[in-house]
Amino acid sequence: MNSAAFVVVGGTSGIGLEITRRLATENFRVVVVSRSAGSVAELAGVTHLQADVTRGEIDAGSFPDRIQGLVYCPGSIRLRPFHRLKEADFLADFQINLLGAVKAIQACLPGLKKADDTASIVLFSTVAVATGMPFHASIASAKGALEGLTRSLAAEFAPKIRVNAIAPSLTDTNLAKTLLSDDGKRSAAADRHPLKRFGNPGDIAAAATFLLEDSSSWVTGQVIAVDGGMGALRTFK
Template sequence: MKTIVIVGGSKGIGNGVLVQQLENYKVINISRTAPDITHSNLIHFSVDVLRDALPEFESIDALVYCPGSINLKPILGLSLDDFRKDFEINVMGAVKVIQHYLPALKKGENPSIVLFSTVAAKLGMPFHSSIAASKAAVEGLVKSLGAELAPLIRINDIAPTITETSLSGSILRNDRMKENMIERHPLKNYLKPAEVARMAGYLISEDAA
């Protein structure tokens, strides 16, 4: 059975990936809080990725980095520390995890990495300057590593629109705001974590080789 390491699998999209992959993978979750699920294929490590040492593994087949942030404010309402915090979570955390687990990934079977961006990195949206800047850096990182790590390791990022998670609670906090969000999309809907998780599952699968 292949091994997948999920960073941030206790909530949101990461939890969606975790739940969907438990039957097919040995799943190692790394996050500050444990997921609300137990399974014979699941191992959890309580770790603050930005501050703590990461656990060691001999070999892994897939790495999914899910931590993110939604800090929506006008540019004058954002401090430099806001930008630094978003960059730390979205970019530096991913870099730390990739650097740490690259040797283990190189020993895996058809190894792959999945990160997460946002539609706001390419589609200009008001009040998204901090998160869009961080996620644009994620996309640049993925493009560079895609060339550097090929053909041994595949790396992709998913850039979803608004997804119904605890992070987006302030944006989808009432029916009127939900309806406004639905009307902005041609398909007249926003995303559920399970939908994004299925895309991540595809990208780490042999079908995406």
């Protein structure tokens, strides 16, 4: 078993589960933080810490003494016309997307500081921050704040801890199931992307594991688009 330890918050489903599987396959120790263990209980080298990041604090004493990397995966997709959004909607999105990440980072920070060589933090934004999209006011606001946190902490924690974020477009996870609930929606979603498909958890997990490992040792303070070209390209025929 590799001595390096990673913490994956929200590692029991979707992108988080795929990241957990990839790290476990490489024989890393992984601590998954989530409300329920799910299928991670079957993975060798993976332990589960039950916690809800939207309620109360995370027990820092439950983490390994040395943490090589932290991934914060929880998020939300609240798509509504602006006039239908309430203050509570904005607060809920900030709670899970920004403040939950803050709690996780603060709980893991002592272990990250003790990591061999440099440690890495990976957060998740969305293509909708840099590319204006209708009905995304609440989630884009919360993720925009997360991008600010990414850059601020990358500067503050350098050179010991690298901090980066990934900005995906629509990805085929349980979180997005209502947006991909039938063949018509799936076809339309794929066609909106220049690469003519929506994402899958493996696309995003590959980028996350790259940012966790030594191959990205000169990358920090970045928001990396993994979005099928959605944020940067317009294709015309």
